[in-house]
Amino acid sequence: MQTYIPPLMNIAVDITILTVRDDRLQVLLVKRGIEPHQGVWALPGGFMNNDETAEQAAHRELAEETGIPHGHARLEPVGFYTEPDRDPRGRVVSLSYMALIPASPPTAAGGDADDTGWVPVAAVLDGARTLAFDHARLLADALEHARALLEHTTIATAFCPPEFTEADLRRVYERVWDTELDVRNFHRKITRTEGFLTPTGEKTTRDGGRPAALYRAGDAVRLQPPMYRAR
Amino acid sequence: MQTYIPPLMNIAVDITILTVRDDRLQVLLVKRGIEPHQGVWALPGGFMNNDETAEQAAHRELAEETGIPHGHARLEPVGFYTEPDRDPRGRVVSLSYMALIPASPPTAAGGDADDTGWVPVAAVLDGARTLAFDHARLLADALEHARALLEHTTIATAFCPPEFTEADLRRVYERVWDTELDVRNFHRKITRTEGFLTPTGEKTTRDGGRPAALYRAGDAVRLQPPMYRAR
DNA sequence: GGAATAGTGTCTATTAGACAGTATGGG
DNA sequence: CCCATACTGTCTAATAGACACTATTCC
Numbered sequence: 046m047q048t049y050i051p052p053l054m055n056i057a058v059d060i061t062i063l064t065v066r067d068d069r070l071q072v073l074l075v076k077r078g079i080e081p082h083q084g085v086w087a088l089p090g091g092f093m094n095n096d097e098t099a100e101q102a103a104h105r106e107l108a109e110e111t112g113i114p115h116g117h118a119r120l121e122p123v124g125f126y127t128e129p130d131r132d133p134r135g136r137v138v139s140l141s142y143m144a145l146i147p148a149s150p151p152t153a154a155g156g157d158a159d160d161t162g163w164v165p166v167a168a169v170l171d172g173a174r175t176l177a178f179d180h181a182r183l184l185a186d187a188l189e190h191a192r193a194l195l196e197h198t199t200i201a202t203a204f205c206p207p208e209f210t211e212a213d214l215r216r217v218y219e220r221v222w223d224t225e226l227d228v229r230n231f232h233r234k235i236t237r238t239e240g241f242l243t244p245t246g247e248k249t250t251r252d253g254g255r256p257a258a259l260y261r262a263g264d265a266v267r268l269q270p271p272m273y274r275a276r
Numbered sequence: 277m278q279t280y281i282p283p284l285m286n287i288a289v290d291i292t293i294l295t296v297r298d299d300r301l302q303v304l305l306v307k308r309g310i311e312p313h314q315g316v317w318a319l320p321g322g323f324m325n326n327d328e329t330a331e332q333a334a335h336r337e338l339a340e341e342t343g344i345p346h347g348h349a350r351l352e353p354v355g356f357y358t359e360p361d362r363d364p365r366g367r368v369v370s371l372s373y374m375a376l377i378p379a380s381p382p383t384a385a386g387g388d389a390d391d392t393g394w395v396p397v398a399a400v401l402d403g404a405r406t407l408a409f410d411h412a413r414l415l416a417d418a419l420e421h422a423r424a425l426l427e428h429t430t431i432a433t434a435f436c437p438p439e440f441t442e443a444d445l446r447r448v449y450e451r452v453w454d455t456e457l458d459v460r461n462f463h464r465k466i467t468r469t470e471g472f473l474t475p476t477g478e479k480t481t482r483d484g485g486r487p488a489a490l491y492r493a494g495d496a497v498r499l500q501p502p503m504y505r506a507r
Numbered sequence: 508g509g510a511a512t513a514g515t516g517t518c519t520a521t522t523a524g525a526c527a528g529t530a531t532g533g534g
Numbered sequence: 535c536c537c538a539t540a541c542t543g544t545c546t547a548a549t550a551g552a553c554a555c556t557a558t559t560c561c
Contacts, residue, residue, distance in 0.1 A: 052286075052323065052326045053285060053286060054324070054326075055283070055284060055285075056283075056369055093285070094283055095360065096360055097360065098358045098359055099369075100358075125371050127324070127331075127371070129326065129328065129329065138287055138324075138330075138371075140358070140369075210513085211514085227552075228513090228514085228515095229514085229516080229553080229554090232513095232515070233515090233549095233550090237549095250559095251511095252511095253510065253559070253560050254513070256512090256513080256559065257512075257513055257514090258513085270548090270549075271502075273501075273550075441540085443539085443540080458525075459540090459541085459542095460525090461524065463540095463542070464522095464523090465522095481532095482533090482539085483532095483534085483538095484533050484534075484537065484539075485532065485537080485539030486530065486531040486533095486538080487532065487540080488539075489540085501521090501522075504523075508561100509560100510560085510561080511558100511560085512560105513557075513559100514555105514556080514557070515554105515556080516554100516555095517552100517553090517554105518551105518552090519551085519553105520549100520550085520551075520552100521548100521549085521550075522550095523546100523548075524545105524546080524548090525545085525546080526543105526544090526545090528542090529540100530540075530542095531539085531540075531541095532537100532539085533536100533537085533539105534537080534538105
């Protein structure tokens with residue numbers, strides 16, 4: 046029996062960064078600077094180096110391409126993509142991560158603002174905006190993953206700034222699930238789930254309208270029982 | 277700017293095959309024939325070839341190592357494992373799949389029976405049985421994935437033979453979740469969930485005891501509302 | 508007082524959880 | 535009749551779903 050030499054392949058990490066901006070769910074994209082698909086929008090990402098984990102690679106690429114500093118996004122693994130012909134350069138397997146971040150962070154503190162932008166997720170899903178490679182599928186899968194996480198975990202607070210109101214949190218659910226929720230039932234659910242919210246005692250200041258109570262994310266990670274999407 | 281050459285790596289697929297045998301949850305393992313970890317039990321798997329997807333590679337390795345024919349196991353992707361030092365031979369990224377199969381299939385129709393065996397999952401989790409590489413972690417993650425799938429999908433029928441009884445299905449839940457379920461509440465849940473079960477009209481024949489009605493898996497994939505594990 | 512936003516209470520319907528007795532077959 | 539296994543009904547508790555009014559602040 047002769048020695049078997051296993052094939053070598055490139056491994057990429059691709060990251061779907063989602064946020065709620067302008068009351069719409071948006072995804073952070075970068076314009077590709079090189080072929081293939083030069084000038085086409087794509088998910089941020091890149092090849093994994095030999096001395097790093099996939100998660101470290103994802104954080105590094107995020108910092109390089111979009112200016113999101115290491116550790117500012119809590120990355121959730123989504124899945125892997127292995128079709129042999131998914132990259133015209135040759136065999137590339139992609140590992141996909143997803144993160145939810147609050148609206149309006151510095152989107153390009155280290156990246157190039159011209160080549161980094163928020164795009165409404167709906168524009169990609171309905172085909173109005175084409176992405177490079179199979180990134181539209183990565184995005185769709187990441188979105189479904191995010192939707193499921195909102196049901197079973199308290200991760201929605203990761204979409205919000207450190208201090209947020211009930212309405213902020215509700216808008217996250219509504220825009221990610223693309224639905225409208227009953228204000229009163231939502232209130233009951235999030236306030237009666239132990240550890241979901243920690244009241245700060247502070248209130249918003251604003252022009253017009255009653256000030257809203259501010260909350261911080263609580264300790265709970267699981268949402269049990271879950272928050273249901275439309276049956 | 278000089279041309280960037282991305283690192284090349286080996287990609288392995290590893291498969292966690294679970295079944296309920298002898299009223300215990302068991303996992304299909306193979307004894308490694310080569311270094312590293314020669315003679316140690318490991319999950320079936322191997323390196324991905326250049327012209328196949330990860331799922332095709334998983335089916336191929338299953339057939340080669342365990343005799344489970346291509347397509348006889350419905351493979352569910354679980355996740356990826358990328359720590360740089362997880363394989364002493366060098367950089368190997370593993371893609372993990374899981375499948376649930378009925379008890380007592382031919383375990384080694386194409387594999388070597390001496391090197392293929394069922395091991396109680398509990399023996400691995402409690403440390404009584406050591407696995408090669410980080411396969412104990414892959415198994416633990418795959419098990420958690422299976423447990424969650426049982427909650428939200430009708431996949432438990434995949435553990436059962438084509439025709440099965442309520443008791444068969446209940447034992448699957450009980451052994452995967454490692455819990456005891458109330459017979460009556462379980463009956464209500466599975467019979468009132470549209471599309472979970474299709475009655476065949478047949479009954480078991482057996483020595484002693486009332487014959488049980490036989491069912492086939494229904495059309496439904498999602499279990500909505502879910503079947504809850506202990507709160 | 509008007510505009511804008513925040514914050515809740517109640518009734519009903521569905522489902523889960525707890526619980527024990529009857530039914531059917533073989534010997 | 536005894537044994538073994540299958541099958542099911544009811545009451546209660548928890549939670550989701552539907553629904554509308556009051557509260558607070560700014561102008």
